[in-house]
Amino acid sequence: MSISETTRAQLEELVARYPRPRSALMPMLHLMQSLDGEVTPDGIDACAELAGVSPAEATAVASFYTMYRRSPGGAHHIGVCINTLCGLLGGDAVYEALSERLGVGHDQTTPDGRFTLERIECQAACTHAPVMTVDWEFMDDVTPTSAVDVVDRLERGETVRSTRGPVIRTWRDTERSLAFPDDGLAAEGTPVDAKMLAGLSLAKERGMAAPTTAQEGR
Amino acid sequence: MTPLTPVITEHWDDPELFTLAGYRRHGGYTALASALKQDPDALIGMVKDSGLRGRGGAGFPTGLKWSFVPQNDGKPHYLVVNADESEPGACKDIPIMIANPHSLIEGVIITSYAIRANHAFIYIRGEVPEAIRRVALAIREAREAGLIGRDIAGSGFDLDVVVHAGAGAYICGEETALLDSLEGFRGQPRLKPPFPAVAGLYASPTVINNVETICNIPYIVGRGVEWFRQFGTEKSPGFKVFAVSGHVNRPGIYEAPLGITMRELLDYAGGMLDGRDVKFWLPGGSSVPLLTADHLDVPMTYEAMAEAGTMLGTGTPMVFNDTVSVVKAVTRWLEFYKHESCGKCTPCREGTYFITGTLERFEHGHGSEREMETLVDLCDQIAGRSFCALGDAAATPYPSALKYFRDEFVAATTTPVDEQFDPASAYVFSGAAAR
Numbered sequence: 001m002s003i004s005e006t007t008r009a010q011l012e013e014l015v016a017r018y019p020r021p022r023s024a025l026m027p028m029l030h031l032m033q034s035l036d037g038e039v040t041p042d043g044i045d046a047c048a049e050l051a052g053v054s055p056a057e058a059t060a061v062a063s064f065y066t067m068y069r070r071s072p073g074g075a076h077h078i079g080v081c082i083n084t085l086c087g088l089l090g091g092d093a094v095y096e097a098l099s100e101r102l103g104v105g106h107d108q109t110t111p112d113g114r115f116t117l118e119r120i121e122c123q124a125a126c127t128h129a130p131v132m133t134v135d136w137e138f139m140d141d142v143t144p145t146s147a148v149d150v151v152d153r154l155e156r157g158e159t160v161r162s163t164r165g166p167v168i169r170t171w172r173d174t175e176r177s178l179a180f181p182d183d184g185l186a187a188e189g190t191p192v193d194a195k196m197l198a199g200l201s202l203a204k205e206r207g208m209a210a211p212t213t214a215q216e217g218r
Numbered sequence: 219m220t221p222l223t224p225v226i227t228e229h230w231d232d233p234e235l236f237t238l239a240g241y242r243r244h245g246g247y248t249a250l251a252s253a254l255k256q257d258p259d260a261l262i263g264m265v266k267d268s269g270l271r272g273r274g275g276a277g278f279p280t281g282l283k284w285s286f287v288p289q290n291d292g293k294p295h296y297l298v299v300n301a302d303e304s305e306p307g308a309c310k311d312i313p314i315m316i317a318n319p320h321s322l323i324e325g326v327i328i329t330s331y332a333i334r335a336n337h338a339f340i341y342i343r344g345e346v347p348e349a350i351r352r353v354a355l356a357i358r359e360a361r362e363a364g365l366i367g368r369d370i371a372g373s374g375f376d377l378d379v380v381v382h383a384g385a386g387a388y389i390c391g392e393e394t395a396l397l398d399s400l401e402g403f404r405g406q407p408r409l410k411p412p413f414p415a416v417a418g419l420y421a422s423p424t425v426i427n428n429v430e431t432i433c434n435i436p437y438i439v440g441r442g443v444e445w446f447r448q449f450g451t452e453k454s455p456g457f458k459v460f461a462v463s464g465h466v467n468r469p470g471i472y473e474a475p476l477g478i479t480m481r482e483l484l485d486y487a488g489g490m491l492d493g494r495d496v497k498f499w500l501p502g503g504s505s506v507p508l509l510t511a512d513h514l515d516v517p518m519t520y521e522a523m524a525e526a527g528t529m530l531g532t533g534t535p536m537v538f539n540d541t542v543s544v545v546k547a548v549t550r551w552l553e554f555y556k557h558e559s560c561g562k563c564t565p566c567r568e569g570t571y572f573i574t575g576t577l578e579r580f581e582h583g584h585g586s587e588r589e590m591e592t593l594v595d596l597c598d599q600i601a602g603r604s605f606c607a608l609g610d611a612a613a614t615p616y617p618s619a620l621k622y623f624r625d626e627f628v629a630a631t632t633t634p635v636d637e638q639f640d641p642a643s644a645y646v647f648s649g650a651a652a653r
């Protein structure tokens with residue numbers, strides 16, 4: 001097994017989070033692919049040992065969940081929601097534009113190793129359709145033009161901020177955050193936007209409020 | 219006109235609300251202080267009396283679920299929050315966790331105290347790091363403030379709370395698949411009974427509640443059952459975080475009492491985009507039967523939606539106008555269920571492939587009237603014949619679409635749907651943005 005002492009210590013920290021070691025398997029896999037760029041056989045061995053299961057069992061888990069990579073991907077993961085709502089409201093055109101711009105199709109990586117493109121399923125942001133994600137950070141309300149612009153700017157090395165969250169880092173950084181989510185970025189950006197405030201703003205504008213006592217509403 | 223009633227969303231416009239200090243400025247954690255002085259059984263009784271029903275889709279009475287946990291059984295108890303919001307169309311739990319994570323944490327602490335759990339898990343889908351990091355920060359802040367940990371506020375109650383990131387599997391929103399996933403297995407559903415309340419996480423008594431459900435708890439405990447019941451109806455008390463999406467002018471979050479109608483919600487959402495007509499809409503996710511413009515005045519309650527032949531589901535209506543092909547919409551949902559079927563049960567695993575393949579032929583204008591009936595049979599064979607509700611869900615969109623839009627399936631036996639409905643006309647952008 002070829003993991004460093006540092007990595008081992010981090011895996012042990014994940015195991016200590018749970019009543020039973022096996023529960024740490026998913027965060028351990030997130031951590032290993034953040035380090036290796038994919039879930040490698042060595043990564044599987046390390047996770048399996050610490051979870052107290054066989055490598056075959058750890059592989060069975062890794063292969064069940066779509067976020068675990070079994071081959072190297074791009075520095076950035078670009079997701080476009082093509083489920084009914086996003087897709088029909090324009091996500092299909094966004095995907096086509098990105099596919100053309102990057103010269104790759106679903107689950108493929110550009111030859112320069114910068115981008116992996118994926119058709120993704122509902123991202124729980126339907127109010128912000130069509131939705132794109134970069135390294136799983138939200139890029140809401142995209143158009144074919146704005147989506148391609150995001151890729152252009154990333155390629156030029158410019159700073160790109162998620163529409164509801166932090167500055168885009170890399171796919172590996174996000175994977176690390178999934179293992180250790182208290183990543184110091186919770187205060188970044190403006191995660192609560194106008195669409196999340198649509199009803200509250202309207203209620204204030206029209207003087208509507210929920211009664212705070214039982215009597216008030218009678 | 220039913221008024222909007224922001225409760226859970228009341229202070230979302232405070233950019234500091236996600237911090238402990240911000241949450242406390244608006245009265246946060248005062249309900250916890252009062253809860254810890256009460257008998258846990260009294261809290262369970264209070265939630266029972268409130269009539270709160272699960273906001274994850276099924277609408278099961280929350281207090282009743284809590285009361286199923288055997289007490290004094292010597293086993294550890296667990297609370298697991300289902301924050302795996304992945305239902306197509308559902309987008310209210312993720313915003314709640316991003317905007318107000320401490321309301322979830324306060325609910326988690328009170329609920330754990332009530333069901334005598336010393337360990338709580340919040341299982342959040344892995345594709346939303348922004349929600350995960352905000353909940354993680356809230357947990358740390360609460361721990362540092364002595365609201366999580368040993369002997370919370372001198373009550374003698376100990377609690378550890380762990381946020382757990384998923385890794386991309388819709389099925390893990392099914393409660394027993396979620397438990398398997400949290401135990402470090404492939405996320406596949408278990409046969410019930412035994413129910414999680416008796417044998418859940420690590421075969422111990424476990425309560426699994428949706429995010430929004432848990433966020434109701436501090437308000438019920440803090441303001442009382444009578445206050446809560448003034449909202450909604452006898453069978454569907456309370457308020458709901460509605461997320462309106464689709465071809466409307468102002469898609470977004472609208473919190474209102476249960477019983478508000480879609481027509482009213484549409485009005486709040488600024489009406490239909492470009493003034494076009496409502497063609498079909500779904501009250502709460504792709505797993506509930508669709509409705510048409512004829513149903514806009516049905517109250518959004520569990521009982522009225524059931525009477526109208528559908529379900530309230532997640533209470534996150536998706537609205538489509540007349541530019542959308544219902545055949546294409548349904549096909550896309552079935553492609554999703556096919557992809558997300560975990561493969562454990564044959565009717566669901568094979569059935570979703572059969573339905574999807576057939577529907578894709580319709581989408582390309584190669585359907586047949588005979589196959590329209592075959593699909594009805596297939597859906598009948600899937601519904602109720604799998605371990606979990608994913609199979610039932612996959613068997614839902616087609617029959618309801620056929621019921622209201624038979625002509626469109628007939629048209630799809632000869633003409634590709636993209637020739638009948640120009641895809642570009644359904645886009646929410648146009649001109650230069652569309653290239």
